[in-house]
Amino acid sequence: MGKLNWGKSAHGIFLLCLTTAIASPAQTVTILHSFDGADGATPLAGLVQATNGNLYGTTDAGGASDDGTVFKITPRGTLTMLHSFNFTDGFGSYGGLVQATNGNLYGTTPLGGSGCAGDGCGTVFKISARGTLTTLHSFDVTDSEYPYEGLVQASNGNLYGTTSGGFDGGDGTVYKMTPSGALTTLHSFNGTDGDIPLAVLTQHTNGNLYGTTEAGGTNGEGTVFKMTPSGKLTTLYSYCSQSNCTDGALPYAGLVQGANGNLYGTTYGGGNSGNGTVFEITPSGTLTTLYSFCSQTNCADGSGPEAALVRATDGNFYGTTPLGGSNCVNMGCGTVFRITPSGKLTTLYSFCSQSNCTDGAHPYAGLVQDTNGNLYGTTQAGGASGDGTVFSLSVGLGPFVETQTTSGKVGSAVKILGTNLTGATSVTFSGTAAVFRVVSGSLITTTVPVGATTGEVKVKTPRGSLKSNVVFRVEK
Numbered sequence: 015m016g017k018l019n020w021g022k023s024a025h026g027i028f029l030l031c032l033t034t035a036i037a038s039p040a041q042t043v044t045i046l047h048s049f050d051g052a053d054g055a056t057p058l059a060g061l062v063q064a065t066n067g068n069l070y071g072t073t074d075a076g077g078a079s080d081d082g083t084v085f086k087i088t089p090r091g092t093l094t095m096l097h098s099f100n101f102t103d104g105f106g107s108y109g110g111l112v113q114a115t116n117g118n119l120y121g122t123t124p125l126g127g128s129g130c131a132g133d134g135c136g137t138v139f140k141i142s143a144r145g146t147l148t149t150l151h152s153f154d155v156t157d158s159e160y161p162y163e164g165l166v167q168a169s170n171g172n173l174y175g176t177t178s179g180g181f182d183g184g185d186g187t188v189y190k191m192t193p194s195g196a197l198t199t200l201h202s203f204n205g206t207d208g209d210i211p212l213a214v215l216t217q218h219t220n221g222n223l224y225g226t227t228e229a230g231g232t233n234g235e236g237t238v239f240k241m242t243p244s245g246k247l248t249t250l251y252s253y254c255s256q257s258n259c260t261d262g263a264l265p266y267a268g269l270v271q272g273a274n275g276n277l278y279g280t281t282y283g284g285g286n287s288g289n290g291t292v293f294e295i296t297p298s299g300t301l302t303t304l305y306s307f308c309s310q311t312n313c314a315d316g317s318g319p320e321a322a323l324v325r326a327t328d329g330n331f332y333g334t335t336p337l338g339g340s341n342c343v344n345m346g347c348g349t350v351f352r353i354t355p356s357g358k359l360t361t362l363y364s365f366c367s368q369s370n371c372t373d374g375a376h377p378y379a380g381l382v383q384d385t386n387g388n389l390y391g392t393t394q395a396g397g398a399s400g401d402g403t404v405f406s407l408s409v410g411l412g413p414f415v416e417t418q419t420t421s422g423k424v425g426s427a428v429k430i431l432g433t434n435l436t437g438a439t440s441v442t443f444s445g446t447a448a449v450f451r452v453v454s455g456s457l458i459t460t461t462v463p464v465g466a467t468t469g470e471v472k473v474k475t476p477r478g479s480l481k482s483n484v485v486f487r488v489e490k
Contacts, residue, residue: 018398024255028316035299043350043373045365046091046216046390048397051076054083055401057392058377059110059164060321061087062119065418065431066143067456069382069390069404070096070119072107075170076401081105081126084119084141087404089384089433096145097101098456101126103149103374104137109164109214111141112173114193115418115429118142120150120173122161127152132253135159138175138191150195153177157199158187165191166223168243169489170301174200176211176225183221185209185230188223190242200245205230207249213268215241216277219421219487224250226265232477236281238295250299251328259284261303262291263331267322267380269295270331272355278331280305280319283327289317289338292353304357315347315361321351321380327414327480330354332362334377346424347375348393350407362376363407371396374403383483384394385456387411415458415473415480421487428486429459430473437476443486462488 051053054488055076061069068086076099077083083107084097087146099105106124109117118140127137129152133283136159141147153159156325167175172190172456203209215223218391231237231252237250253263262281269277277295285291285306292305295344308317316335323331325401337413339361353359366375374393381391384422389407397403415432422428430441430450435458441450443466458473471482 033196042244042408044406044408045373045397045403047087049073049076049095049401049403050179050399051080051401053077053093054085054136054352055458056396057402057404058108058378060365061382061390061404062111062381063154063170063384063416064119064143064428065117065457066115066454067135067433068143069384070111070113071404072109072111072121073402074106075107077179079436082107082123084111084121084145086143089390089406093404097141097147099123101134102128103147103449104139107135108162108398111366112165112167113170113175113418115195116194120165120167120193122163122164122175124178124179129154130159130463133363136161136177138195138197139451140193149195151191155299157189157197158184158202162212166215167219167419168217168223169221172243174215176213176215178210178212178224179203182219184213186227186325188215188225188245188247190245190319191314192317201241201247203227203230207231207247208239212266216269216271217293218271219258219275220297222297224269224297226263226279227267227348228266229252233257235284236271237443238265238279238299238301240297249485251295253284253299255282259288260295261301266320270323270325272325272331273329278325278355280321280322280323282318282320289295290319290335291359292319292333292359294355305353305359306333307336312340313346314340314463315359317346320378326383326389326409327387327411330408332381332383334380334391336376336394337377339366341366342375347371347396348377350377350381350389350391352409362409364398365393371400374405383411384433385414385416385431387413414483415471415481417471417486420484423489424462424464424466426462428460428462428473430460432458432473434477435473435475438473440474442472443488
């Protein structure tokens with residue numbers, strides 16, 4: 015089961031394809047865990063790497079009450095269920111988690127909670143790395159309903175998210191929340207400027223937040239928008255602005271910033287055969303369709319992407335499609351793909367390649383690149399019990415370090431995530447040495463040194479030098 019479409023449908027129109035896909039040598043997916051219901055079922059969200067080196071995620075169902083779970087899993091596959099939702103504290107988590115600078119993980123559930131006269135219109139929660147969960151907010155009709163996606167922590171320390179609106183007739187909202195739980199609605203969509211935001215927001219290095227709405231806009235097929243941290247929203251693009259929707263339609267997923275400063279994303283519909291696209295859009299709103307899915311016979315290249323892309327350390331983007339691929343009859347069981355910034359797509363893996371789909375099926379969530387270099391993700395179905403999986407995929411990329419946060423002023427605290435950091439001998443910001451402390455093999459704490467400029471963060475360890483996956487921006 016995928017994200018609710020609220021009655022919207024993709025176009026089944028044949029369109030011109032702008033680029034081509036190529037087959038890839040077989041890639042090996044490693045199944046780290048197969049859910050069995052008791053420890054969770056139907057994971058629809060991606061994973062996040064925490065400062066302790068473990069990965070954290072959620073499931074839509076399963077657990078003690080069959081209302082979903084929060085779990086952690088080591089990079090090698092040891093899974094621990096941390097929390098079972100019980101409706102009063104949330105129900106059916108669709109969105110991923112984010113680790114804030116205070117060390118807690120934050121997430122949402124689209125249903126459950128104490129709002130809407132006990133019928134449950136969704137929650138925002140925080141959970142410690144060890145599993146203590148606190149419900150911070152229960153939505154009701156006064157502040158919209160149904161937060162389907164997770165949160166992003168902006169450089170000002172606040173968390174930002176969206177609600178989809180829905181049965182009350184609302185078109186959804188953007189809100190901000192302090193880490194302690196004080197919520198402010200920043201914008202209410204009205205259809206013309208967007209409707210049903212289903213994606214997590216991303217903060218650009220220019221300081222603005224960018225996101226998508228699944229519907230609404232000039233043509234009713236979704237939008238891309240930008241918003242200042244204080245709440246001023248600008249609609250940048252309305253989909254289906256080109257003849258026969260060659261530009262895509264129904265963007266379920268969020269955006270990711272490329273090295274060139276442009277944003278990249280996917281649409282569920284539109285494109286060559288109405289089966290979705292990958293696109294690039296400038297911060298000011300100029301959109302280029304890079305790829306149209308289902309360009310190969312029987313949609314061997316994938317169909318209907320619902321998840322955001324991840325920019326890996328090789329400069330390419332990696333993603334998933336829940337449908338299509340070379341296996342399963344009719345609609346296919348989904349794929350993992352790589353796409354270059356210029357639009358050359360390579361299918362890396364087609365799910366259900368093993369008997370009874372023990373390798374998983376239908377990856378609705380996106381991928382995360384662990385600091386060990388590998389990609390990690392989830393499938394909604396398949397596995398040993400048919401309740402979904404957690405998997406890893408090696409594409410030959412080496413280890414790196416990741417800063418938390420990705421910007422700050424001189425003297426501000428920075429956490430550096432990595433793998434095998436024990437024994438590190440130096441940390442530099444664009445070549446300027448910093449004072450640091452090795453907390454564990456996966457975490458270094460430091461501060462932005464005097465004289466640092468915007469650039470790469472490097473950590474020298476006994477095993478070699480590690481570079482940050484994105485540029486660290488030194489604020490004035």
